[in-house]
Amino acid sequence: MKSILDLSWNDIDSLPKDKTLLFMTVAPIEEHGTHLPIGVDIQLGEYWQQKAIKELETEYPDYHFLSIPFLPLAAGCMKGFPGCMYIKPKLLRKIMFEIFKNIQTWGIKYLLIIASHGDPFHNMAIEKACDQINKLFAINFISPMGAFFSYKELNIDLQLGTEAEEILQKYPEDFHAGWIETSMILDISPEKVSENYINAENVVVSEKEMINPRKYMEKTKGKGHLGYPKYSKAQLGQKLNESTKTYIVNVAKKIIEKTNTKKYQHHFLFKIPFLRWFI
């Protein structure tokens, strides 16, 4: 895996652009309960990226897989906690479009964004910026995490395995810093997880209540998580990290093989015109 920071301008100039895929993580600095650090989304995005590139490098040795530094930019709404840094979805879309315009002038044709943050507006804003730039040039800039978070609605099989599927069924409303994210960090950097996750109270919020920040912010007051951290397990996290990496690898393969990536371009809510107005 090579960082674009280690290349000179003429290295970039002489890259075989048809065989170059650039990766970028775009995720927030955001509170994640009292048991996880504020960098969770960025750390996970960077981890999946690194693992995906490693696998792709073995499979496509004549390809160039490059990474560009992560952007700690995001739309989100866990309000009232220190350590959160958000911008408005429309501004995020505009910034991403400007960044894409720059990258496009380098001759880069393929860019895979890892928007490792579940907020639909975060994902949709980046997806819209991708649509806008792809419409102007013969390139494929894609942000497939919105489709990943919509795997049920879009009928995408993440091959999560029986244990994860069972817990997902039992505790599905694990929106933020719950068993999903805590398990994933327990797998990759257990030293970053504070032991108090075992005693964290469940914060149960329905899918419907998630539409209303005032409602769920009231429930998580003084805590910062939405879900069930106490059911976290490193082993589960390993499975979830593996599935996520495989999903990213599969999308990358579609870009490389030049097969249709349409299914992976949008969060399922993107089709609702009223919601697109906010991005």
Ligand SMILES: [Zn+2]
């Ligand atoms: Zn998160």
